[in-house]
Amino acid sequence: MPDAPGTELLAQELREAHPDAVLGTEFFRDKGAIRVAPAAIGEVLEILRAKGFKHLMSVHGVDYYPEEPRLGVQYELLDRDALDRLTVKLRVPLESPNVPSVTLKWPTADHQEREVYDMFGVVFDGHPDLRRILMPEDYEGHPQRRDFPLGGEPVLFTHDEAQGKDYTMGTDRPNA
Amino acid sequence: MTEVTDYRATEDRVDVSQRVQALPSPAPDQELLTLNMGPHHPATHGVLRLLVTLEAEIVRDLKPIIGYVHTGIEKTAEDKSYWKAIPVVERMDYLAYYFNAMAFCGATETLLDVEVPKRAQYLRVIHMELNRIMSHLVWLGTSMLDLGAVSVWWYCFRERETILDLFEQSSGQRMHTRYFQVGGVMEDVPAGWDAKLRQFLKKMPWAVDQYLDLLNRNEIALRRLRNTCPLDEQTLLDLGVTGPLLRAAGNPWDLRKAMPYSSYEDFDFKIPVGTRGDNYDRFAVRMQEMKESVKIIEQALDGLPEGPYITEDRKVALPPRHELATSMEALIHHFKLVTEGFRVPPGEVYYPIEGPRGEYGMFIRSDGSSKPARVHMRDPSFVNLQATLPMVKDAYIADLITTLAMMDPVLGGVDR
Numbered sequence: 001m002p003d004a005p006g007t008e009l010l011a012q013e014l015r016e017a018h019p020d021a022v023l024g025t026e027f028f029r030d031k032g033a034i035r036v037a038p039a040a041i042g043e044v045l046e047i048l049r050a051k052g053f054k055h056l057m058s059v060h061g062v063d064y065y066p067e068e069p070r071l072g073v074q075y076e077l078l079d080r081d082a083l084d085r086l087t088v089k090l091r092v093p094l095e096s097p098n099v100p101s102v103t104l105k106w107p108t109a110d111h112q113e114r115e116v117y118d119m120f121g122v123v124f125d126g127h128p129d130l131r132r133i134l135m136p137e138d139y140e141g142h143p144q145r146r147d148f149p150l151g152g153e154p155v156l157f158t159h160d161e162a163q164g165k166d167y168t169m170g171t172d173r174p175n176a
Numbered sequence: 177m178t179e180v181t182d183y184r185a186t187e188d189r190v191d192v193s194q195r196v197q198a199l200p201s202p203a204p205d206q207e208l209l210t211l212n213m214g215p216h217h218p219a220t221h222g223v224l225r226l227l228v229t230l231e232a233e234i235v236r237d238l239k240p241i242i243g244y245v246h247t248g249i250e251k252t253a254e255d256k257s258y259w260k261a262i263p264v265v266e267r268m269d270y271l272a273y274y275f276n277a278m279a280f281c282g283a284t285e286t287l288l289d290v291e292v293p294k295r296a297q298y299l300r301v302i303h304m305e306l307n308r309i310m311s312h313l314v315w316l317g318t319s320m321l322d323l324g325a326v327s328v329w330w331y332c333f334r335e336r337e338t339i340l341d342l343f344e345q346s347s348g349q350r351m352h353t354r355y356f357q358v359g360g361v362m363e364d365v366p367a368g369w370d371a372k373l374r375q376f377l378k379k380m381p382w383a384v385d386q387y388l389d390l391l392n393r394n395e396i397a398l399r400r401l402r403n404t405c406p407l408d409e410q411t412l413l414d415l416g417v418t419g420p421l422l423r424a425a426g427n428p429w430d431l432r433k434a435m436p437y438s439s440y441e442d443f444d445f446k447i448p449v450g451t452r453g454d455n456y457d458r459f460a461v462r463m464q465e466m467k468e469s470v471k472i473i474e475q476a477l478d479g480l481p482e483g484p485y486i487t488e489d490r491k492v493a494l495p496p497r498h499e500l501a502t503s504m505e506a507l508i509h510h511f512k513l514v515t516e517g518f519r520v521p522p523g524e525v526y527y528p529i530e531g532p533r534g535e536y537g538m539f540i541r542s543d544g545s546s547k548p549a550r551v552h553m554r555d556p557s558f559v560n561l562q563a564t565l566p567m568v569k570d571a572y573i574a575d576l577i578t579t580l581a582m583m584d585p586v587l588g589g590v591d592r
Binding site: 028029031033054055056057058060061062063074076080083085087106107108110111112115132133134135136143144146148150 | 242243246248250251252254255286287289413414415416417418429434435523524525526528535537539541549550552554558559561562591592
């Protein structure tokens with residue numbers, strides 16, 4: 001794993017290449033992370049690829065509610081020769097949740113970016129086929145957001161339908 | 177809220193036709209047939225729908241459509257305290273429950289900075305490797321069923337039954353055992369368990385040879401496996417494919433060796449790799465992996481250290497039962513753990529392990545409370561599924577069935 005100074009050095013190199021790219025670094029539990037500006041993600045990942053981090057293992061979406069900017073996307077990079085891992089993090093606000101897609105350069109991101117879009121509503125600009133992947137195509141809302149209620153899927157019971165009632169929410173918990 | 181309660185009204189307004197993607201129009205001189213394979217096709221090993229475009233019997237295009245068993249496990253886990261989230265997380269990839277639990281517990285332990293006792297680490301390794309054999313046995317049985325070799329299934333489930341019995345003895349459950357706890361394992365293995373395990377370990381390499389005898393001279397199986405749907409190492413790496421699929425193409429990447437966790441560095445084992453990356457290599461790699469797993473379990477059992485099976489940190493692990501009657505402090509710890517759970521320092525971790533299908537990576541974000549703020553599983557089946565099209569493009573539809581069987585996706589893990 002790159003140690004804290006190693007992460008700093010990587011961030012410094014990124015700063016030299018793109019002055020606005022790096023927002024900061026983190027080092028937590030023996031693992032480094034670099035926070036970057038959303039617009040620079042494509043170039044940052046390319047520079048890190050040249051530094052040996054050739055494999056993108058995972059893309060996660062995170063909702064930092066109630067913090068702002070709310071939505072986060074994280075890229076887990078792996079260097080198979082030096083046996084290093086590094087996280088690249090970015091944050092976008094709910095109002096303009098746009099992140100440049102990296103799918104064309106990193107084919108593995110295809111399904112994972114679609115999942116983040118589906119679950120959090122982060123729009124990956126330039127993704128060749130940005131559709132919902134796990135939820136139905138006509139689904140409204142992004143279920144992994146923190147303010148989306150658990151049990152938020154309305155259920156229509158035949159009993160209620162016969163009485164002309166509307167969809168009901170689960171009754172086991174108050175609606176968040 | 178209104179967004180959800182007005183669901184029916186909005187649903188009626190939605191014009192689905194606008195969202196359906198137009199398929200590429202066929203060239204005038206050829207006739208393309210678009211066909212749904214699944215979601216309830218027995219060869220899809222779950223509820224996977226493949227939208228295949230065929231030219232006669234040749235697959236020209238393919239789109240996997242998933243989400244049919246999406247149950248929102250990641251969302252559910254956010255509403256449970258860490259130790260109560262283990263059972264739901266285990267149900268993601270339902271053939272690799274020990275691996276799901278290990279990834280989750282490992283991530284939580286990293287956040288907490290808790291040391292896991294050596295005995296617990298070895299017990300975890302034993303159970304994970306048994307799980308790996310079990311998962312491969314289900315894969316072998318169902319795959320060969322797809323290829324028409326029905327009898328192999330019965331032989332595989334014979335050994336699988338023994339493994340499930342062992343799981344039942346150590347934890348009380350055959351599947352989704354919730355044996356791994358944050359900080360160690362639930363309880364020590366019962367007396368006599370190791371004798372039964374040794375009996376099984378003695379039989380297993382012979383059983384693998386028996387399966388190979390059934391298949392390695394079976395002309396039909398061989399013709400359907402050999403040289404069908406190969407994919408080169410670089411494409412697999414670009415697509416993020418891990419596990420036996422990558423090793424079949426010759427890349428010896430295995431997290432147990434490369435970045436050991438849970439004391440894997442103590443054991444001597446080999447990583448089987450293929451040479452051509454075709455379906456036969458995918459088959460052969462998994463067969464050898466079962467034998468290697470037996471070797472790991474033998475070493476772990478021989479070297480099983482004495483000591484506690486769960487951390488002594490009472491802020492994380494439940495106190496032993498006998499202390500509850502005599503110690504006020506134990507009672508308080510017990511009460512706090514059972515009602516609220518333990519609080520976890522804020523932070524974000526990614527904990528990857530090597531499962532039967534590749535890299536299971538658990539991402540947990542903690543906000544300092546007793547419930548995780550985000551749980552995400554990087555499931556290998558989900559990522560590996562992207563390699564289906566490059567593998568089967570311009571192959572026969574019969575080879576698509578074989579390739580899907582050899583990819584071994586578990587849809588519970590894909591959809592989560």
